Amino acid sequence: MRISTLDGRRVGLWGWGREGRAAWRAIRNRLPELPLTLFCTPHEAADAASLGDPLLSPCTQVSAQALAACEVVVKSPGISPYGAEATAAHEQGTQFVGGTALWFAERPDARTLCVTGTKGKSTTTALLAHLLRAAGVRTALAGNIGVPLLELLDAQADAWAIELSSYQTRDVATSGVRPGIAVVTNVYPEHLDWHGGEARYVADKLALLTEARPRIAVLNAADARLAALALPDSDVRWFGREDGWHLRGDTVHRGDLAVLDTRDLPLPGHHNRGNLCAVLAALEAYGLDAAALATNARSFQPLPHRLQALGTRDGLTWVNDSISTTPHASIAALELYREVPVAILVGGHDRGLDWAAFAAHVGARPPQAVVTMGQNGPRIHAVLRASADVAGFYLRQAGDLDTAVAQARAALGPKGGVLLLSPGAPSFGPYRDYAERGRHFARLGGFDPDAIAAIPGLGVG
Template sequence: MRIADLAGQRVAIWGFGREGRAAIVALRARLPQLPLTLFCSPAEVASAQALDPALLVRGEEPDAVALGAFDVVVKSPGISAYKPALLAAQGSGTRFTSGTALWFAEQPQAPVVAVTGTKGKSTTTALIAHLARSLGVRTALAGNIGLPLLELLDVQADLWAVELSSFQTGEAGPMPLGVVTSLYEEHLDWHGSRERYVADKLKLAQAARTLLVNGMQETLLEHTATHPRRVLFGMSDGWHVRDGYIRRADSRIFAVADLPVPGEHNALNACAALAALEAMGHDARSAAPALAHFHALPHRLQPLGERGGVAWINDSISTTPQATLAALASLEGRAVTVIVGGHDRGLDWSAFVQAVGDRAGLAIVAQGANGPRIAAALREAQPMGQIALVATLDEAVEQARALTPAGGVVLMSPGAPSFDQFRDYAERGRRFAGLAGFDAQTISGIEGLGVA
């Protein structure tokens, strides 16, 4: 469905986050006379009317009857496609689309590399853009990473590095290359089950002519085995990490120690980015030296600096126990106090508890809604390090400051969403930075969004 196809239709926008606002602006630009209704929260009504006085704004959660009054509803990504009201309206004939789907329909020939994965997708997408630009390729960086595609509706680029969440993968149109970095449990509340999450995530494979997959994950290999043009990274015959180097087959290309972002998982993200460039016909070997100048993304193992003789690292994007374990692995050999916990989605923490049980020099501060459950599991397992339980992030930072020795690290890698205390992970990361003694605003910008 293209934007022009909405002419003469009864159209609603559902959601007034950045994606919703981008949809309103794009539809107004192309179809200025089209009547538009917006469903948003009551707190957003005034802002919506200020953005577009012609909008009919309804500050409510629409039910099936409200949605059924429209021919087409443009839905924001955070609204589950499995909501009963949505499914009922869909069954009655209402069509649902999104900013992502509209952009792909408008740009069917765009040279897109779309990246998804439970973890690593943002860093990999940003790395692709960074490396491509080092070769002089005009590259757009957009999508779930922080810039809705519809904000770049009329932009042309020689390469599109696009991050897609599991909410968006089924909305993408045909593309030259899809990349899947990893696959773990996440967003089960949106998808409804682990099986559905996996199926939704891997809808990217249906759109991608070539599919680049992490060859170190058996689950991914099993689920993508039938793709006719599957390429693997992380394996010895391609881009992989071995003995402290990023390698292309047997050739040493870049020392892992020279990567500005820590951890072997980030070295693997770099392999994914290099393999993606290569698959798109660019000289990945020539781009590799630019890895040395890549900057960590906000809230993703982001070194904030030192305060009080202690290093502080913001990994607020971490929303699964596996992500927290990856963060800890990047700090092997150092004294670490890790802050975990947040909104409770019922994820299993047993693998985390088992993995940290014999790690020396590790203290754990559990906080948030699922903090008591995590702390109880840890205490039952009797790990080597100290365990503390507090209610809030503010208290957790104070406790971590007291527990961490000089020269040690305070790592906030919650392994859980932020919604018990914060609007999103970015707000949580800024709060952590401020509590640690840093300027919370200066840490937040993602470099390179848009076209360069």
């Protein structure tokens, strides 16, 4: 859907975060006389009123009837189209569209490299942009990573490295524009509350491949769901298997050719080094000499809140992995610190994910301590109790992050170790987002939250 096709129609905006404001600016720049209804909170309505746009009318009571009064609703990614109000409005003819779909429709000639996956998509996208720029390619880094695509609607770039969440992947499919390259790192359950179940989550995530039909698909051969896909309309390039880009021990190989020792790379965790293989496969698909570019990974600046080593205080190494929103991500974080005493903080917003695999992991490779917290903290604690009894690790519950940190510090004792925030759950409730949670953790450790928060390389460069 082009923005121009909204002219003369009853149009709503749903959500007033950064994505919602980007959608308003893009539509207003193209259609200055189009009336818009803004569905938002009372606080957001006051902010919107300060813009002085007489054609922007806030509505703070979101209902199916109010939504159905619009022909088209431009929806922010965090708002599910599967909720009762949206479903009822859709049944009455309202069309819901995301900003990602609008951008793709407006920029059909953009050379796009779209990255998604349950884990690792942000680092993969940023590393891809970093190596493209090292090759002299003018590259935009945007999407779910921090800059909405519509903020860069008129920007010029030779390549677009775009991170897509599961909230946005179907948007690409509905835009009618095929991505140039699509990279998928892995797929396992997450965001089940937004999608309404595991099957729909997987279908929405894989829509980037099965419905958007990228010209080239770069896929992880080690992921069973990806390996089982049939994509007749795409040229599929596999990473993670021996005839392509893969890891052997700590060394990246292209087939049998050893390319790069990863031990000194600023990519914490084996999974991140595996995602370097995804990046190199994507660069090769783009037409570049990936092997020659690989050494530039040494100058990559890691992203905040992703296995981010903040520093050491009183013998404790503080590690901020607040971006971790699945038990699988918490397992990967523990693997990185398996040789040292570690106390891990887990729990947050309860999306109903299964913690059995995490319990099995800590039972087989026990950390020094696990402290549960947040809405699903009691449920995780109950799942872990048997593992703690058998494996002998310290297991405690906390009502909030401050108490969880105090209990973890006590568990590590005077000998010190790693204090690891890797919640395996979203931050909704006490925090606006994972970044706010990570900043709070940094403050508790005596670190400057502003100094640890910047994402390098966003936008066009």
